[in-house]
Amino acid sequence: MPKKIDNKVDFKKILDAYQAQRGRFRVVDVPDMQYLMADGHGDPNTSSAFTEAVKALYPVAYKLKFASKRDLGRDYVVPPLEGLWWAEDMAAFTAARDKSRWDWTLMLMVPDWIDQIMFTAAVEKAGTKRRPTRLDDVRLRTLSEGRCVQTLHIGSFDDEAGVLAKLHHGFIPDNGLRLAGTHHEIYLSDYRKVAPDKQRTILRQPITLDAEV
Secondary structure, three states, rough: OOOOOOOOEEEHHOOOHOOOOOOOOOEEEEEEEEEEEEEEEEEOOOOHHHHHHHHHHHHHHHHHHHEEEEEEEEEEEEOOOOEEEEEOOOHHHHHOOOOHOOEEEEEEEOOOOOOHHHHHHHHHHOOOOOOOOOOOHEEEEEEEOOEEEEEEEOHHHHHHHHHHHHHHHHHHHHHOEEEOOOEEEEOOOOOOOOOOHOOOOEEEEEEEEEOOO
């Protein structure tokens, strides 16, 4: 018998990790968070792997949401798409912006009450009709980032370079910090529906104290 349904949770409104302001770099302690993930390489504007990863992640995310509401009485808003980005030479982000050299992991956060059994069932259901090409590449993993610096970028993804340069070469070293993990973006706007100049993206960088490296 389904349990009584609680109010729908919107994590981007209640978690501090989803809060950022334009023009301000803020240090935030990010808790361990659980994600659906799919990896890839290359320019997201031209890579079919990128598009197919998005098409595989969302069906699983919504199957989990519906199962949580039906079976656990816990409803929630599917959080925004997120991405981890890196390259052998990080100048590919802040200088050349050579997207063909980028590696990435696309992610959708899921609540910590979602377990591996629920995930496996959701993947199976997502594959019953019009099975996504990259469905088998989707995995459920916990990401541990810890202390990070983040800011809100408003505008095109192609205009991020200046903000990232200030973050990597200004704020972080000026405060006795070092980069300690993978560049992380949280797409508060749906890039498929919102004009580039109005897109809202949280830019996050895990850090460590310089003395700890």
